[in-house]
Amino acid sequence: MIHNAKNHNNSQLSLIEIRKFRYQNKKYNFDKNYRFIDLFAGIGGFRLGLESDNNKCVFSSEWDKDSQKTYEKNFGIFPHGDINKININDIPNFDILTAGFPCQPFSKIGLRQGFKHKSQGNLFFNIAEILKKKKPISFILENVSGLLTHKSKNVKTLDIMFAELEKIGYEVHYKLIDSSFFNVPQIRRRVFIVGFLKSYFPRITNFKFPQGINSKVEIGKFIERHRDGYCISKKLQKSYIYKFKDKFPEIVDEKSKFQVKTLVSSYHKIQRITGTFVKDGKTGLRLLSENECKAIMGFPKKFVFPVSRTQMYRQLGNAVVVPVVKEIGKEVISVLSELKKNYGKKFKKSA
Numbered sequence: 343m344i345h346n347a348k349n350h351n352n353s354q355l356s357l358i359e360i361r362k363f364r365y366q367n368k369k370y371n372f373d374k375n376y377r378f379i380d381l382f383a384g385i386g387g388f389r390l391g392l393e394s395d396n397n398k399c400v401f402s403s404e405w406d407k408d409s410q411k412t413y414e415k416n417f418g419i420f421p422h423g424d425i426n427k428i429n430i431n432d433i434p435n436f437d438i439l440t441a442g443f444p445c446q447p448f449s450k451i452g453l454r455q456g457f458k459h460k461s462q463g464n465l466f467f468n469i470a471e472i473l474k475k476k477k478p479i480s481f482i483l484e485n486v487s488g489l490l491t492h493k494s495k496n497v498k499t500l501d502i503m504f505a506e507l508e509k510i511g512y513e514v515h516y517k518l519i520d521s522s523f524f525n526v527p528q529i530r531r532r533v534f535i536v537g538f539l540k541s542y543f544p545r546i547t548n549f550k551f552p553q554g555i556n557s558k559v560e561i562g563k564f565i566e567r568h569r570d571g572y573c574i575s576k577k578l579q580k581s582y583i584y585k586f587k588d589k590f591p592e593i594v595d596e597k598s599k600f601q602v603k604t605l606v607s608s609y610h611k612i613q614r615i616t617g618t619f620v621k622d623g624k625t626g627l628r629l630l631s632e633n634e635c636k637a638i639m640g641f642p643k644k645f646v647f648p649v650s651r652t653q654m655y656r657q658l659g660n661a662v663v664v665p666v667v668k669e670i671g672k673e674v675i676s677v678l679s680e681l682k683k684n685y686g687k688k689f690k691k692s693a
């Protein structure tokens with residue numbers, strides 16, 4: 343859906359505000375490859391989704407030491423650190439900015455402090471600053487679903503963000519996307535925001551978020567048998583997991599025909615009601631294995647974690663679902679390719 347300041351209700355297509363003379367007849371300077379940057383990179387979920395023979399990652403930033411380690415091991419590049427310390431002039435030119443910016447301040451289970459969050463709440467403005475100075479032709483942002491309803495002093499946080507992005511010159515689209523429509527066995531709803539720099543486009547772009555498919559991939563197919571090392575002790579099962587009668591956690595095995603709940607970054611803390619556990623192992627119940635978590639997040643099996651198990655869960659629970667960003671990336675590239683193809687043709691000045 344395209345954003346309209348008066349209406350960004352998630353369920354309906356809003357009317358498009360007519361913009362006169364949005365097209366400044368500027369020609370965008372495309373390189374041979376599409377270049378993107380990976381901000382708040384985590385372990386590179388966006389990079390895995392977007393990188394290909396034609397799309398190159400030219401810069402990444404991530405400040406967490408363990409995530410940097412995983413990133414380096416898998417991509418051979420050590421990301422730049424704290425975004426606040428990056429000199430924007432040092433970022434090479436690029437076409438697409440990607441960022442799954444920290445969601446704690448907006449998450450339903452977080453404190454909902456939004457922009458007031460001491461260190462993390464204003465990181466959106468770091469992104470805005472980079473967009474303002476570098477003026478890439480497009481961007482893809484990701485955040486938790488709580489962003490849709492979060493307010494700062496009675497003003498929707500999303501409205502503040504959209505106003506800022508539009509002020510910089512972007513046409514803004516957003517959608518709540520559930521990864522369960524993208525071939526992973528997990529229900530995970532995240533907000534994606536995509537933008538295109540209006541001055542380069544003769545008319546409103548025909549960007550559409552991918553629909554995905556209703557194929558409902560089952561978790562059972564990915565469950566490993568006889569995996570030891572992830573066991574939940576009998577004592578913990580008795581004293582905590584099965585002690586209360588109110589609600590039990592989601593238990594899966596290789597016959598389970600459904601999709602699991604969202605993998606959260608604190609999964610290792612074994613949450614009785616919100617967690618998903620596997621009927622397997624020496625004690626009869628265990629945590630999801632590394633391979634199972636990779637399947638849930640759409641990460642390739644060959645992806646490696648040179649960090650502790652706790653970090654592995656935290657990093658995957660914080661990541662983006664790779665097939666989702668891959669499909670969104672394709673739609674963004676298709677808009678850019680269309681523009682490139684049409685250079686030389688005459689555009690009418692239009693809305």
Ligand SMILES: C[S@@+](CC[C@H](N)C(=O)[O-])C[C@H]1O[C@@H](n2cnc3c(N)ncnc32)[C@H](O)[C@@H]1O
Pocket residue numbers: 382383384385386387388403404405406409423424425426441442443444445465657660661662
């Ligand atoms: C929601 S996670 C993004 C995960 C990523 N999209 C992925 O696929 O792995 C947000 C990331 O932002 C990083 N971060 C938070 N504050 C930062 C800062 N000031 N500078 C750089 N990275 C930061 C966190 O360490 C965290 O890994």
